[in-house]
Amino acid sequence: MTQLTLYGTPISTYVRTVRLLLEQAGTDYDLESVDIFNGENQSAEYLAKHPFGKVPTLQVDEEVIYETSAITGYLDSVVANHKFSPTDPLARARMQQIMAIIDSYLYAPVIGTIVIQRLIVPSQGGQPDESKIQAAIAPAKTALEAIEALTVGSPYLLGSEISIADFFLVPIFIYFSQTPEFNTITAQSPKIQAWWQEVSQLPVVKKVCA
Structure with missing residues (x-):
């Protein structure tokens, strides 16, 4: 084995x-x-x-x-017999697009700046750098709205079946949702908001990200 x-x-x-x-x-x-x-x-x-x-x-x-x-x-x-990747070529390309957007455009402003400044810095006794946070809002919003445009929803990012794209975005939202910027940045992304309400309650998410 x-x-x-x-x-x-x-x-x-x-x-x-x-x-x-x-x-x-x-x-x-x-x-x-x-x-x-x-x-x-x-x-x-x-x-x-x-x-x-x-x-x-x-x-x-x-x-x-x-x-x-x-x-x-x-x-x-x-280990999954491709169950977490869409069989349709266009849907599979959309999955890869979302993953690339997260890697290249969302992770840095959301985790690298907003989450670190709002959650990590205060936990170590420091004060958040508000100028860094403000500078990160626009690129984070652009990245999230790009994902919104690619999202099918109901209930996962690409439709009725969970995919690798969901596995990429969930852990970021676990931390991001704890910041005051979350509501502002997701305000124009209703499909992402609905997605988060669903996936945040999944047993696997609670087990891994508790």
């Missing part, structure tokens, strides 16, 4: 993305913590797995895969 080991910080959005897929597929795996906050991801041992020191990394027996899109694509093939 293939041994799957996922390396990463459990609270990382991208680690949670992979775990959502694994849990939804009902697949056994081991989770090995790699703490990015104390520098474990820069250790020689971890850099041998991921030369850029990011999380997560998936070890499959003796093989190693890094980059979340590559990991989820692989797992969708080998």
